[in-house]
Amino acid sequence: MVGMDRPFRSLTRRACLGSGLALAACDRAARGQPPARPAALPPLKAVAPFPVGSSVATDQIADPGFAALFAANFSQLTPEWEMKMERVLKPDGGFDFAAADRIAGFAAATGARLHGHTLIWYAQDEAPAFRRIDGSPGFENAYRNYILAVAGRYRGRAVGWDVVNEAVAEDGEGYRDCLWSRNLGPDYVAKAFGYAREADPGAVLFLNDYNLENLPKKRATFLRLAERLLAQGAPLGGLGSQTHLSMDTPPGAVRAAVADLARLGLPIHISELDVSTRSDRPSLMSPADRLERQARLVGEAAEALAALPAGQRYAFTAWGVRDKDSWLIRPPRGNPGEDHPLLFDDAGRPKPAAAAFAAAVRNRR
Numbered sequence: 222m223v224g225m226d227r228p229f230r231s232l233t234r235r236a237c238l239g240s241g242l243a244l245a246a247c248d249r250a251a252r253g254q255p256p257a258r259p260a261a262l263p264p265l266k267a268v269a270p271f272p273v274g275s276s277v278a279t280d281q282i283a284d285p286g287f288a289a290l291f292a293a294n295f296s297q298l299t300p301e302w303e304m305k306m307e308r309v310l311k312p313d314g315g316f317d318f319a320a321a322d323r324i325a326g327f328a329a330a331t332g333a334r335l336h337g338h339t340l341i342w343y344a345q346d347e348a349p350a351f352r353r354i355d356g357s358p359g360f361e362n363a364y365r366n367y368i369l370a371v372a373g374r375y376r377g378r379a380v381g382w383d384v385v386n387e388a389v390a391e392d393g394e395g396y397r398d399c400l401w402s403r404n405l406g407p408d409y410v411a412k413a414f415g416y417a418r419e420a421d422p423g424a425v426l427f428l429n430d431y432n433l434e435n436l437p438k439k440r441a442t443f444l445r446l447a448e449r450l451l452a453q454g455a456p457l458g459g460l461g462s463q464t465h466l467s468m469d470t471p472p473g474a475v476r477a478a479v480a481d482l483a484r485l486g487l488p489i490h491i492s493e494l495d496v497s498t499r500s501d502r503p504s505l506m507s508p509a510d511r512l513e514r515q516a517r518l519v520g521e522a523a524e525a526l527a528a529l530p531a532g533q534r535y536a537f538t539a540w541g542v543r544d545k546d547s548w549l550i551r552p553p554r555g556n557p558g559e560d561h562p563l564l565f566d567d568a569g570r571p572k573p574a575a576a577a578f579a580a581a582v583r584n585r586r
């Protein structure tokens with residue numbers, strides 16, 4: 222939307238700070254009233270009763286503004302891309318961990334927990350080193366060696382791993398077809414968990430997926446897969462719900478999904494939260510309406526995690542720190558200024574969503 226960005230910036234600049242002031246400020250702005258005097262928002266990691274994470278990429282840690290904002294507010298990080306197969310596995314079968322090591326070093330330097338992402342993913346099954354052994358007897362050994370090499374490198378440094386990402390079909394009818402399932406059958410999932418445990422005896426091992434809040438059938442299949450892994454004795458240690466939300470996410474859907482996922486008793490990771498403010502719904506065209514809806518959804522997600530028993534609150538991870546860091550405003554998904562999906566604006570100022578997060582978790586420590 223041309224020109225939409227300015228109203229967002231001015232709204233963020235002048236309003237929406239302070240516990241519980243966020244939504245009131247947005248309401249006021251929506252009614253054209255001047256915002257209340259913003260109160261200081263404490264660092265998010267200081268008020269949350271669980272680790273507060275963000276995705277981090279190497280180009281972001283080179284930006285001093287990003288690094289300072291991350292260090293002040295976040296206590297966990299997930300490499301956005303640098304530990305993925307397409308980045309670490311070279312065509313000749315060798316490894317390039319340079320970028321991943323930089324991210325791990327940034328975690329150590331900022332005192333943040335490191336969450337590894339992701340060992341096995343249907344969307345990363347084009348690696349030449351695997352494609353050329355597709356269907357060969359040595360495939361499983363190469364699969365094991367890959368997981369041992371990557372998870373083993375961060376043994377004792379990664380607190381957890383997304384071992385298998387997005388295994389479930391979008392319609393909930395079984396599992397996605399991929400190089401891994403074609404060579405190893407559906408047990409590629411359990412095998413990955415076994416090899417990850419062999420690589421790192423201490424990491425919490427996650428099954429991670431998305432659209433679990435708006436596709437109940439997919440969530441049911443995801444939970445059945447989790448139950449089957451547990452029944453097989455696979456070292457499944459947690460469930461990750463990416464939580465990529467939109468203006469159309471119905472109120473209550475996130476809360477219901479988190480409660481449903483938590484019924485297996487495993488730690489829950491809200492693992493990639495963002496709330497796209499793009500909407501072609503006329504009723505949601507005003508920036509204030511969108512920021513308010515975003516804040517309500519972020520507050521609901523934070524509240525849902527905080528409502529779990531302490532042992533099930535693994536972490537709340539946003540998929541980026543500032544709006545401009547989001548994958549949603551990079552081609553092919555979008556362009557700068559077209560979306561405002563995160564908790565901090567482009568200048569690093571807390572948005573209503575940040576205040577709603579703080580209000581939702583305050584007094585839950």
Ligand code: XIL
Nearest residue numbers: 301302338339386431463493540548
């Ligand atoms: C995305 C990254 O943010 C992009 O930079 C990259 O180009 C593609 O992958 N679910 C996931 C993440 O599990 O790994 C994806 O991250 C976003 C969707």
